[in-house]
Amino acid sequence: MPHLSVRLYPGRSKEVKQEFADKLQAFVVKELGCEPNVVSVSFKEIAPEKWKDVIDDEIAGEDVYIEADF
Template identity: 50%
Template structure:
């Protein structure tokens, strides 16, 4: 607890993803008061043409906290 899943367009390096994962982990520990070892982060690259079907249509409206504006 907790697991954070990040979906985004392809093109970012493993180094960039690792850096972001560490920052997400650190913030999660600070905000939720949990142990660093209890936080996991994953990334999934989704092609732009698949974004609507694989991401937007899969999110329940009641689960969306911040809506995109694009």
């Protein structure tokens, strides 16, 4: 508890993704009051031309609070 799954376009380095994951983890720990060891973060790169189809399929059934406007 909790897991954050980030989908993004390809092209960012492992170092950039690690730094972002660290910041997400710190934010979740602060806001939800949990321990860092229970927070996990993953990344999945999706090509821009496949974005809408992949995202629509992957988030089907999830509660979306902010939607992108493509």
